[in-house]
Amino acid sequence: MSRLHYIRPETLAEALDHLDRHGRRTKILAGGTDLVVDLRNGAVKPDFILDVSRLSEPKGIEVTAEGVSVGAGVTLAEIESSDVLERHAPALRKCSLTFASRQIRNVATIGGNVAHCSPCGDTVPPLVIHEARAVLASRRGRREVLVEDIASGPYACSLPPDELILRFVLKPAPGVTFADFQKIGRRRELAIARINAAAMARQEPDGRLSFFRFSLGSCMPTPHRMQEVESCLNGQVPTAKLIWEAGRLLAERTIAITGRRPSTIYKESAIQGLFLRMLHPLVRP
Amino acid sequence: MDASSVRIRFTLNGQPRSVEFSADTTALKLIRDVLKLKGTKEGCGIGECGACTVIVDGKAVNSCLILAAQLDGRTVQTIEGLGTPEALHPLQEAFVKKHAVQCGFCTPGLLMSTKALLDKNPAPTRAEISKAIAGNLCRCTGYHHIFASIEEAAHHSKEQT
Numbered sequence: 001m002s003r004l005h006y007i008r009p010e011t012l013a014e015a016l017d018h019l020d021r022h023g024r025r026t027k028i029l030a031g032g033t034d035l036v037v038d039l040r041n042g043a044v045k046p047d048f049i050l051d052v053s054r055l056s057e058p059k060g061i062e063v064t065a066e067g068v069s070v071g072a073g074v075t076l077a078e079i080e081s082s083d084v085l086e087r088h089a090p091a092l093r094k095c096s097l098t099f100a101s102r103q104i105r106n107v108a109t110i111g112g113n114v115a116h117c118s119p120c121g122d123t124v125p126p127l128v129i130h131e132a133r134a135v136l137a138s139r140r141g142r143r144e145v146l147v148e149d150i151a152s153g154p155y156a157c158s159l160p161p162d163e164l165i166l167r168f169v170l171k172p173a174p175g176v177t178f179a180d181f182q183k184i185g186r187r188r189e190l191a192i193a194r195i196n197a198a199a200m201a202r203q204e205p206d207g208r209l210s211f212f213r214f215s216l217g218s219c220m221p222t223p224h225r226m227q228e229v230e231s232c233l234n235g236q237v238p239t240a241k242l243i244w245e246a247g248r249l250l251a252e253r254t255i256a257i258t259g260r261r262p263s264t265i266y267k268e269s270a271i272q273g274l275f276l277r278m279l280h281p282l283v284r285p
Numbered sequence: 286m287d288a289s290s291v292r293i294r295f296t297l298n299g300q301p302r303s304v305e306f307s308a309d310t311t312a313l314k315l316i317r318d319v320l321k322l323k324g325t326k327e328g329c330g331i332g333e334c335g336a337c338t339v340i341v342d343g344k345a346v347n348s349c350l351i352l353a354a355q356l357d358g359r360t361v362q363t364i365e366g367l368g369t370p371e372a373l374h375p376l377q378e379a380f381v382k383k384h385a386v387q388c389g390f391c392t393p394g395l396l397m398s399t400k401a402l403l404d405k406n407p408a409p410t411r412a413e414i415s416k417a418i419a420g421n422l423c424r425c426t427g428y429h430h431i432f433a434s435i436e437e438a439a440h441h442s443k444e445q446t
Contacts, residue, residue: 003288003289003308004288004289004307004308004309005288005289005308006289006291006308006352006354008354008357029352029355031351032350032351032352032355033332033347033350033351036311036349036350036351036352037331037332037350039309040311040330040331049308049352051352051354051355053355077344100332100420101332101335101347101419101420102345102398102401102416102417102418102419102420103332103335103338103345103346103347103350103398103420104332104347104350104420106344106345106346107344107346107347107350107351188419189416189419189420190333190419190420
């Protein structure tokens with residue numbers, strides 16, 4: 001039987017060296033709130049736990065020339081109290097308000113939430129509407145991938161085992177007048193999302209949407225943008241009828257992905273309902 | 286699972302400690318089974334009930350969801366560091382006075398969540414209290430007495446300052 005080793009690298013170079021040699025046998029620990037549960041129930045049996053929580057590189061939230069940079073090691077509590085995110089990525093900040101509990105938000109990180117690849121990760125739809133890219137580091141160098149492409153299926157991470165997520169870069173969305181995150185869970189607090197969604201729009205004075213992004217999560221294998229729904233509203237004045245139709249289309253497209261299941265009878269209406277609730281503030285007569 | 290050992294140094298309830306344990310030990314297991322402080326409870330073991338809440342560097346965390354190794358160099362407070370049977374912490378006194386304790390299993394975790402809240406925000410609104418203790422389940426009280434106790438403790442500390 002193999003032995004579990006706990007390793008806490010002092011530098012990023014040490015961390016990447018370890019992943020280069022033992023990536024396949026290693027689980028990366030950022031906060032621990034998902035990993036420790038997986039260890040407890042035997043879902044994962046790594047030889048090494050690489051604790052990256054004390055590295056300085058994956059920290060901090062800042063506005064850069066490329067967009068808003070959010071360190072992979074930033075906790076949900078830090079997102080919650082970030083004025084920068086309230087200004088530049090309000091949907092991301094809003095998702096932190098209903099994320100798990102105070103105790104979990106104090107520890108859990110955005111990088112861990114993305115890398116865990118749960119279909120219901122609450123930080124993913126808000127990242128996806130910003131076309132966020134993850135900056136990845138390994139001994140081989142650095143590269144970037146779209147957050148939308150990281151999960152290849154439920155709990156299946158497409159990143160190679162020698163790579164570490166350093167940060168996320170959210171594309172600036174100039175002139176956005178509306179951004180929101182909504183979630184349906186079985187209760188208000190400590191709820192795992194059954195449906196979650198993020199949207200962002202720029203509404204012109206005449207009511208027309210000159211920019212509209214929408215991402216759905218939880219009720220599909222991986223959260224992603226729903227571009228047909230986006231095109232349905234882009235350039236249009238969102239009347240109550242149009243929003244209703246777009247919500248209908250969203251529900252149909254989601255079911256086309258998941259197939260009809262026992263829960264469909266509920267989710268079909270709930271997806272459309274969540275969409276209507278979310279976009280109601282944009283409706284013009 | 287067989288695991289290699291880890292040694293850490295940290296501050297527990299004001300005392301410097303150096304302990305060794307196996308790498309797969311959670312902070313909860315360290316506190317209860319290695320250090321024999323039984324005030325911190327294990328309810329669900331997966332971060333849903335909050336009975337295992339302790340304060341790490343001023344923040345409430347679920348000790349079942351972090352590894353003991355993550356506590357290296359940190360300052361940890363458990364319910365044993367709050368008050369003593371002879372001299373209860375004002376928060377504990379308020380819980381007793383306002384009948385916020387029934388079976389008592391959730392109480393240490395609730396007290397630690399509340400302590401972390403009041404240290405940062407000595408005069409919380411009811412909504413702020415609700416948000417701070419949403420991760421602590423209590424199946425006995427229905428929470429009303431808990432809210433009343435926390436408000437009493439906050440009021441008491443305001444009067445003293």
